[in-house]
Amino acid sequence: MPVKVVWYHGGRSKRDRPAIETGMDLGKWGNGILFVGDKGMLLADYGKRILLPKEKFGGHKAPKPWIAKSLGHHREWIHAAKTGAPTTCNFEYSGSLIEHNLLGSVAYRVGKKLQWDAKNLKATNAPEAAKYIRRDYRKGWSI
Numbered sequence: 001m002p003v004k005v006v007w008y009h010g011g012r013s014k015r016d017r018p019a020i021e022t023g024m025d026l027g028k029w030g031n032g033i034l035f036v037g038d039k040g041m042l043l044a045d046y047g048k049r050i051l052l053p054k055e056k057f058g059g060h061k062a063p064k065p066w067i068a069k070s071l072g073h074h075r076e077w078i079h080a081a082k083t084g085a086p087t088t089c090n091f092e093y094s095g096s097l098i099e100h101n102l103l104g105s106v107a108y109r110v111g112k113k114l115q116w117d118a119k120n121l122k123a124t125n126a127p128e129a130a131k132y133i134r135r136d137y138r139k140g141w142s143i
């Protein structure tokens with residue numbers, strides 16, 4: 001199924017924002033993203049998320065946060081280096097998070113939907129995808 005993706009990047013002028021009626025003043029959102037679906041929209045940034053239209057989703061209760069608030073990017077990194085404590089977006093978390101995004105690129109390159117075996121890191125229905133997932137290293141080099 002085709003998906004239309006439109007990117008708007010920054011700016012506070014109307015030409016820098018999506019030409020879609022959200023009922024919100026998008027100029028008040030510094031960093032954010034607008035997901036538009038068939039039944040509604042999700043407007044989100046690092047600190048807030050709003051389901052739109054408000055008339056339809058006004059009573060929605062968001063789940064409680066399950067990720068601890070960050071000390072701040074640099075302070076968190078220093079704290080982790082000094083104490084051994086994990087960062088909020090450590091590799092265990094971020095690796096799983098980005099895996100599906102990267103698989104979107106692989107699916108695009110092979111031209112079909114992938115059936116993904118996460119345990120074995122293989123597209124079970126597309127052997128041609130393997131060259132985008134793993135690479136052969138030169139003799140003497142390995143990971």
